[in-house]
Amino acid sequence: MQSSNDTAFLASYDSAVFPKPSVTVDVVLLAIRAEALQVLLVRRPGPPEAGRWALPGGFVRLDEDLDDAALRVLRSKAGVENVYAEQLYTFGRPDRDPRTRVMSVAYYALADAALLERVPTGDATRFHTIRVPWTGETGGPADLLDDRGEPVETAFDHREIVGMAVKRLRGKLNYTPVGYALLPPQFTLLQLQRVHEIILGTRVNKDSFRRRMLASGELEQTGATQDGVDHRPAALYRRVPQGGSHG
Amino acid sequence: MQSSNDTAFLASYDSAVFPKPSVTVDVVLLAIRAEALQVLLVRRPGPPEAGRWALPGGFVRLDEDLDDAALRVLRSKAGVENVYAEQLYTFGRPDRDPRTRVMSVAYYALADAALLERVPTGDATRFHTIRVPWTGETGGPADLLDDRGEPVETAFDHREIVGMAVKRLRGKLNYTPVGYALLPPQFTLLQLQRVHEIILGTRVNKDSFRRRMLASGELEQTGATQDGVDHRPAALYRRVPQGGSHG
DNA sequence: ATACATATATGCTGTTGGCATAGAAGTGAT
DNA sequence: ATCACTTCTATGCCAACAGCATATATGTAT
Numbered sequence: 411m412q413s414s415n416d417t418a419f420l421a422s423y424d425s426a427v428f429p430k431p432s433v434t435v436d437v438v439l440l441a442i443r444a445e446a447l448q449v450l451l452v453r454r455p456g457p458p459e460a461g462r463w464a465l466p467g468g469f470v471r472l473d474e475d476l477d478d479a480a481l482r483v484l485r486s487k488a489g490v491e492n493v494y495a496e497q498l499y500t501f502g503r504p505d506r507d508p509r510t511r512v513m514s515v516a517y518y519a520l521a522d523a524a525l526l527e528r529v530p531t532g533d534a535t536r537f538h539t540i541r542v543p544w545t546g547e548t549g550g551p552a553d554l555l556d557d558r559g560e561p562v563e564t565a566f567d568h569r570e571i572v573g574m575a576v577k578r579l580r581g582k583l584n585y586t587p588v589g590y591a592l593l594p595p596q597f598t599l600l601q602l603q604r605v606h607e608i609i610l611g612t613r614v615n616k617d618s619f620r621r622r623m624l625a626s627g628e629l630e631q632t633g634a635t636q637d638g639v640d641h642r643p644a645a646l647y648r649r650v651p652q653g654g655s656h657g
Numbered sequence: 658m659q660s661s662n663d664t665a666f667l668a669s670y671d672s673a674v675f676p677k678p679s680v681t682v683d684v685v686l687l688a689i690r691a692e693a694l695q696v697l698l699v700r701r702p703g704p705p706e707a708g709r710w711a712l713p714g715g716f717v718r719l720d721e722d723l724d725d726a727a728l729r730v731l732r733s734k735a736g737v738e739n740v741y742a743e744q745l746y747t748f749g750r751p752d753r754d755p756r757t758r759v760m761s762v763a764y765y766a767l768a769d770a771a772l773l774e775r776v777p778t779g780d781a782t783r784f785h786t787i788r789v790p791w792t793g794e795t796g797g798p799a800d801l802l803d804d805r806g807e808p809v810e811t812a813f814d815h816r817e818i819v820g821m822a823v824k825r826l827r828g829k830l831n832y833t834p835v836g837y838a839l840l841p842p843q844f845t846l847l848q849l850q851r852v853h854e855i856i857l858g859t860r861v862n863k864d865s866f867r868r869r870m871l872a873s874g875e876l877e878q879t880g881a882t883q884d885g886v887d888h889r890p891a892a893l894y895r896r897v898p899q900g901g902s903h904g
Numbered sequence: 905a906t907a908c909a910t911a912t913a914t915g916c917t918g919t920t921g922g923c924a925t926a927g928a929a930g931t932g933a934t
Numbered sequence: 935a936t937c938a939c940t941t942c943t944a945t946g947c948c949a950a951c952a953g954c955a956t957a958t959a960t961g962t963a964t
Contacts, residue, residue, distance in 0.1 A: 428679060428716050429719045430677040430678065430679055430680065430719075431677065431680055431717065431719065432675060432677055433677065433678055433680065433760060469675050470678065470749070472676045472677075472678060472751075472758050473751050473758070474751065475749060475750055475751055476747065476749035476760070497746060497747065499744060500723065500744065500747045500762050502717070502722060502723035502762070503722055504719075504720050504721065504722055511719050511720070513680060513723070513762075515747050515749070515760075584832070585831075
């Protein structure tokens with residue numbers, strides 16, 4: 411794709427001509443915990459915004475793909491691997507970071523809460539409950555609450571980022587059973603329904619939910635059934651191996 | 658939002674510690690021309706990729722919001738103002754630009770073709786027809802064709818960007834009559850239907866399309882009717898002033 | 905006046921979502 | 935063993951809606 415003309419040009423190219431912004435990735439790691447949608451936040455150890463809760467993030471390395479940067483952040487700051495992750499939006503208000511111009515390429519990731527058990531939570535790393543009202547389609551920050559339901563102090567524009575992640579997720583539910591990404595590999599339809607309800611913040615009709623999910627072709631029965639419940643055990647489903655196309 | 662602690666920190670902060678990427682915005686300006694979905698491309702005047710067709714774009718200025726940068730590019734490179742524009746995705750493969758690390762925050766914009774009449778097209782700036790097959794949901798480059806239907810030589814990963822713009826647009830049509838953004842302020846329902854058909858690449862049922870659009874609450878009758886057509890004139894509609902919320 | 909084209913209204917039908925009912929399949933208490 | 939209780943799962947009904955056909959309305963062209 412590169413002509414010899416280009417090669418000559420590249421040798422003389424001075425990449426320092428334009429002033430450059432810093433670029434970070436910030437990851438909205440979502441999980442269902444305590445019947446609520448929660449997000450992993452880390453307490454900022456130093457300035458700026460020291461002590462406030464922020465999304466795990468980091469500067470994108472110069473030779474690193476954006477997706478890889480997001481996965482690296484998940485691994486290094488949350489100890490998580492093999493989770494569903496997808497780019498969300500790029501936040502670039504000039505004053506969003508007091509240091510200098512810092513753009514954030516935001517990602518969101520979905521994980522089974524059970525996989526996050528090993529993540530050491532404490533004063534520095536903790537899950538917080540998300541509340542997102544149903545106003546508008548894109549705008550609006552999320553409310554982030556601690557165990558006692560008190561709002562937490564957050565850094566930068568990270569409430570906006572979480573808000574958009576939830577909105578995106580809500581949109582996706584309309585045409586995809588994405589919920590499975592927040593559940594263990596095998597799950598019952600009712601569990602999946604609860605996930606949808608928690609994300610949407612509304613009740614869902616059980617029968618039509620079942621029909622819709624089964625008709626989507628993205629789920630298949632494992633043959634196994636639930637175990638250790640004090641009622642009739644439900645059939646366990648898994649996501650169908652390589653997912654169907656939409657259209 | 659900024660403590661005095663931060664102030665002391667900022668004074669000593671050296672923003673040159675981390676190597677930084679360059680950041681551009683590239684805009685996918687879409688319009689319906691000659692019964693097809695077309696995109697405005699500019700021929701690259703110099704290296705890299707000299708002579709190839711590329712999306713209009715430019716480096717983001719250090720004090721400039723991303724949205725503003727996209728609007729600036731539209732104004733300066735396409736002579737267009739007051740069009741629907743929205744952030745699409747950020748493309749950041751490390752090798753996508755041969756010069757150095759360049760990330761592109763891609764936007765897409767929709768404009769009434771009539772407004773673009775004044776855009777001088779020629780050897781340097783031209784609309785090209787888009788073909789996007791129905792494979793997958795996110796992936797896949799668009800085919801870009803010239804007047805004669807021949808594929809054109811494109812720069813960087815811009816075919817991918819155009820492909821994603823069309824996919825995003827197709828998705829939006831499912832829950833919004835976005836098509837009006839590609840039409841003059843007043844339009845008939847059939848015109849809107851044709852826009853949908855061109856974007857989707859499929860035929861649409863006329864009756865249910867009408868019903869759906871009218872039920873969406875986003876359109877209202879102007880009272881005027883079509884003029885200068887050789888058949889019964891249709892009622893003209895416009896987008897309802899401030900748009901309803903979804904959900 | 906007539907042909908022609910599209911607009912618009914109305915009705916029929918098959919599909920789908922919301923809802924109710926009933927039997928099935930487990931656990932735990934009596 | 936039987937019963938109470940819970941959730942699972944299948945089935946049927948009804949209302950809403952998309953696809954389709956038909957009929958009438960309203961303009962231009964000949």
